[in-house]
Amino acid sequence: MKASTTNKQKGSRLGAIISHEGFWLMALSILLIPQVASSIKVFAHNNAQYENPWFAWCYAIGIDMAILIFTVKGRPVIAFFYLLVMIAHALIGQFLPLQSTYGVLLVHTTLPITIFSFSHLFYYEKKAENKRNESAELPQVSTEVAQLTAMIAQDIRIEPQPYLCPQCGLGATTSKKLNGHISGHKQKSEWLPEKYGDWENKNETRAAALLQIKSKAQ
Secondary structure (H helix, E strand, O other), X not given: OHHHHHHHHHHHHXXXXXXXXXXXXXXHHHHHHHHHHHHHHHHHHHOOOOOOHHHHHHHHHHHHHHHHHHHHOOOHHHHHXXXXXXXXXXXXXXXXXXXXXXXXXXXXXXXXXXXXXXXXHHHHHHHHHHHHHHHHHHHHHHHHHHHHHHHHHOXXXXXXXXXXXXXXXXXXXXXXXXXXXXXXXXXXXXOOHHHOOOHHHHHHHHHHHHHHHHHHHO
């Protein structure tokens, strides 16, 4: 009984490991290693002018990681294109001679296409993120503007209230009115100044900002 329970626990752990995204990425990365070797061979055979092997390594790793990157990023069409590119690298490296026209064309077209694809992916995601942030902020502003517009249309007076009561949050147009409100809290023993922090300076800062806004509007 204990042995079967132990086997089930091991099986569930193994299943959890296999199902984890990190395991899949690791397995794919391992499979890319021999493909990288093939791409290095294609680059080196068709670019004999580059003696430094790092050029070939950079090219191969970047090209062969593209299919993994675009797959994870949800770009199956581009990932399929790089699948064909990887097959072409494998076949050209295996069967065609050095300085093959097909090999030269493959290397010198795949490299700029990959640079463009990566740049476009980064730019597209950055642009999409900015749009999401903007759309998340716009509804709240639009709602407030709509409320103010509706109130003005109904001849409802709107007065700025820079002076806020630190106890209940009620706003007042002047410090004198706020002091009158605060006296009510004191009479009811609701005034606890040690808890409010620098509330007076905050009120004065808001009042000064309001005055500056009004002066600019005139």
